Amino acid sequence: MQLLIFCATVRIVQPILDIMIKFKSSMQPLSLLPLVVQNLSYKVNEKLLLDNINATVNSTGVSVVLGANGAGKSLFVRLLHGLLPSEQQTIKWNDQVLDLVIRKRQALVFQKPILLKRSVSANIEFVLSKSILKPRTSDLIQQRDAVLHEAGLFDQRNQPARLLSGGEQQRLALARALATKPEVLLLDEPTASLDAATTFQIETRLELARDKGVKIFLVTHDIAQARRLADDVMFMHGGRLIEHSVSNEFFNHPSSEPAKAYLEGRLLF
């Protein structure tokens, strides 16, 4: 009996949800920018991990969140994406507080890709189809194959995703994130454990997305990568946002001591 109810509930609730979400998002075609962060702090067990962050991001392109390990970068993007709870009114996307509709217009790529225990193509299909109970349409298969071609993974489409190389896995994770057609793409150290060639592939793909108008927030500790990609840089240190300026200015005239030290390659503690 429970099984029946379970099936039935899913069948009934799913389309209603889909319609509601479509309806809601069609009411809000406005850009998610500007992003305004006000007095954002984050504590775990009384320990202050993010300390009163204030920032406004209005520019398109790539915003790089730069800093050493433990600076609070990963925490920051998770808060921006709503994976962690933030206090009311501290994060606003285009004057809206984070909610499901806004979160659905974003995608996050993790440092260690979390791939489903399925084939490569099933990982893409997962985000393309809204419901597992709907049959695969030819339209969906076309979309899927386009995504796979774009990511250069079409030949591996039937392999188990978990058996891909590290670089391929991250390419798949990125392709999957982009397949959701996000307006804002957040990436948490996506190339931290990848070699130069794969890093280049990922960066190329990011530039392509940026050129199509996707707003990118890239967390990295890699100065060279930041130089290559950043339109503006948010430099974090010790849980605080120390500097936020356009790329040229940040790299040529860092105003804070920690940023100078970091750029010069001195060890920061």
Next chain:
Amino acid sequence: MQCFKIFLIVLSIHMSVSDARADESSIILQSTTSTANSGLYDHLLPIFKKETGITVHVVAVGTGQAIKNAKNCDGDVLLVHAKLAEQKFVSEGFGIARYDVMYNDFILVGPPEDPAKISGGQLATIALANIAMSQSQFASRADNSGTHKKEVSLWNAARIKPQQSSGHWYLETGSGMGATLNIAVGSGAYTMTDRATWISFKNKQDYKIQVEGDESLFNQYGIIQINPKRCPQVKSVQAKKLIDWMLSRKGRDVIAEYELEGQQLFFPNALTHY
């Protein structure tokens, strides 16, 4: 919706199976184990079915359990061997009437060394007294079955309270006859059993009948139809057919002709005018 389809298919398969039981041509006989385990029903019921078209499903449990199940209306006919309990069952309105159907006897079995020196004795009470005095192990059903009730009545007649030595030399198994026999044989204990179970029991090893033939070891089986006034679902017509047939000349002949290892196991003694 695939899950729904599979659900329906599986359910319908089993509904059809259970329908077979609910149909009009089958009844449930709550029976004591000795009659079932000795193979009597395998001999008797096919003949009954051929004559009447009625399938009898036998639930073989101890007499106490069988009576309890019958009180819950979980059967149409009751065949057990504890006359007092049966009469009480009828007088309380659970059964319509009780008929003697057949008898055999109980026996005391024990190891060949016979530590209590009871072999060849005639009186069951003396044998039990000897067992108690020598503190030889004795396995008791202790399950409120017909055999157990008989055993208790014998201890009472011998004025012995073996429960005081429970776990010492008096082993209360709380199990069926077969399990108790297995325990007795395994631990060198005496026990009391009905003869039918003993003859058909295959794990005798070197065990022997030590005491038999005492009048007090008489084992009467009775048959009762469950009262439809109490239990409206009882299939009275079919139940009555079974009882009539068991008590009839034909039924008595069929019971009498059943033999195992050359021995007759049950002796029909239904009133002849029935």
Next chain:
Amino acid sequence: MQDFSTAFSLAFSLIFNADADLIEIIGLSLSVSFSAVFFSVAVGFPLGAVTAVVRFPGRQVLAVTLNALMGLPPVVVGLLVYLVISRAGPLGWMNLLYSPTAMIIAQSILITPIIAALTRQIIEDLHKEYDEQLRSFCLPESRIVMTLIWDARYSLITVVLAGFGRAIAEVGAVIVVGGNIDHLTRVMTTAIALETSKGDLSLALALGIILLILALSINAAAYILRNSAHRSAHT
């Protein structure tokens, strides 16, 4: 000790002669236990997964209860089911006692907690791994649950086998609600109990050997299925 050799030769002669009664008993054993597993999976998978994933009041109480219920004694389950479906019981009118359906109900009650509790554990572990990504996708909880069940399916095979093993091997519940009626509710385990009580230990052991062979082949089949599918597709 000669019981052993007798038992083995008896077991093989029963199998090779395709003894009709034996086949009927095996068939009923399998169909009852498979059905019980089917229903228990239908309830236990979602129940276990929901307990692992969804935060609701009483969730931990439920998890502990499920774990505890794994140790349900079959006789107790049999007794409870008996009291409910006995003609004198609340569901007596359904006429279920002494039927395969009753045995399926009893076995389902017995193994649903096992399947649910083990599922909860497996899904919880997988959920830890998937959690951030699935939340990032903003999926409804129903889909998260289904995704986790699907992705854990090869681990869940072991859960199903554990449930099946318990169902096919238990005797206490089915003998009470089934009544061990010949050609109607007699299954492998009740037949073994019966032969033991008749003192025919060799035959009882032979049936036990056949039951073991049965369980072994089902487990082997599941193992092969799991391994081949695992390797070819979805690590």
